[in-house]
Amino acid sequence: MQITSALPIAKMVGANRLVLGNGIVHVVGDANLSVEQEKEVRRQLVQKALKALQADNTAA
Amino acid sequence: MRIVHYLNQFFAGVGGEESAGMPLDSLKGAVGPGRLFEQLLGDDAKVLLTLVCGDNYAVENQEEMVAAAVQRIREVKADLVIAGPCFQAGRYGMAAGALCAAVQSQLSIPVVTAMSEENPGTDLYREMIYIVDSGTNAAKMRDVAVMMMNLAQKLVDKIPLGLPKExxxxxxxxIRDRFVEQTAGQRLVDMVMAKVKGEPFESEMVPTTFSPVRMPPGVKDLSQAKFLLITDGGLVPKGNPDKIQGSAATRWGSYNIEACDNLKGEDYEISHGGYDPQFVRQDPDRLVPLDVMRELERAGAIGEVYEEFLSTSGLANPLSNTRRMGREMAEKAKQLGIDAVILTST
Structure with a gap:
């Protein structure tokens, strides 16, 4: 799976498990937050990534 | 004209799938389609050598097969290398493409092959070498051979080629320079008008197409899964040991994180010319989320994080390059028995 802040590019090349990152300069971070808050943002993104990894293709 | 021709075991008449494991062999003179090539090119064209390799062997030992084939081609002082036609045979196409690309870059002699559009070899090598569109029907061998030899003759004689369609x-x-009567603006308006009226028109810019990627089944049990972290954000150890270029990278690296609970800014640098690296430099976990992955690992939510992460820089890179690196990374993940990959992209 891919965490990216450039979603259109990932979609264009056919990636199929995608999570939108938190900005190109810190895909899984946030420089404006405190260290703990930032880690929470990262935790949530990784949790979403894990969910995406478990998904099966249900499309016909 | 001295020609070397590459064939798989099937088109060389050796056998089918049961012979796909045969190593590279060289036969004197033309075999199968090679005879047709000689006929089409005329009297001074001779297939000196026909290289034959089983499809499985070629793909499983590609580097070795290509190196040995290039050596034999060098020895006979060939003027032209022809591979295939491969039609939709995927392994055959991959081998033919790899061989032609290597011959072109190492021996600087013309190469021609032919495949169908859906052949994975087309996708991977079309930007590097001339691949004739063979379609999927092997019964069209003669038509395809005519197109291949027309192209080959032009390449050998250094006659400028027509457009791909021609x-x-x-x-x-x-991109080719050409004198035209109308300015870009006029041509564009003509195209828009044609489009509005539902009339046919031909775009001058054809976007690259990407074939669909099959989605593998989901990971059944995360707590047993082995994870690999990859990034294209250019994170490398201080000093950039593999000299990964910050733009149009041709290499990727694999870096040990075994003893790390998280990634420290002082140990790493960014080799990527396409984004402001100051935030990742401060804390590389903002790009490669190792700290959180370690938490999950300790909590038993995920099986394990593999002891290295892979990295390259994804910027201004020709597709042929990125596809190759992607394949190499996927191959490594497969060998390591990785169950899940998290790729973070800037």
Whole structure:
């Protein structure tokens, strides 16, 4: 799976498990937050990534 | 004209799938389609050598097979290398493409092959070499051979090629200068008008197409899964040991994180010319989320994080390059028995 802040590019090349990152300069971070808050943002993104990894293709 | 021709075991008449494991062999003179090539090119064209390799062997030992084949081609002082036609045979196409690309870059002699558009070899090598569109029907061997030899003759004689459509090869993505009567603005308005009226028109810019990627089944049990972290954000150890370029990278690296609970800014640098690296430099976990992955690992939510992460820089890179690196990374993940990959992209 891919965490990216450039979603259109990932979609264009056919990636199929995608999570939108938190900005190109810190895909899984946030420089404006405190260290703990930032880690929470990262935790949530990784949790979403894990969910995406478990998904099966249900499309016909 | 001295020609070397590459064939798989099937088109060489050796056998089918049961012979796909045969190593590279060289036969004197023309075999199968090679005879047709000689006929089409005329009297001074001779297939000196026919290289034959089983499809499985070629793909499983590609580097070795290509190196040995290039050596034999060098020895006979060939003027031209022809591979295939491969039609839709995927392994055959991959081998033919790899061989032609290597011959072209190492021996600087013309190469021609032919495949169908859906052949994975077309996708991977169309930007590097001339691949004639063979379609999928092997019964069209003669038509395909005519197109291949027309192209080959032009390449050997250094005659400028026609457009891809005219000479029957897949677009390589070259841009050519040409004098035209109308300005870009006029042509554009004409196209828009045609489009509005539902009339046919031909775009001058054809976007690259990407074939669909099959989605593998989901990971059944995360707590047993082995994870690999990859990034294209250019994170490398201080000093950039593999000299990964910050733009149009041709290499990727694999870096040990075994003893790390998280990634420290002082140990790493960014080799990527396409984004402001100051935030990742401060804390590389903002790009490669190792700290959180370690938490999950300790909590038993995920099985394990593999002891290295892979990295390259994804910027201004030709597709042929990125596809190759992607394949190499996927191959490594497969060998390591990785169950899940998290790729973070800037």
């Amino acid at each position: 000479d029957g090869y897949f677009r390589r993505g070259f």
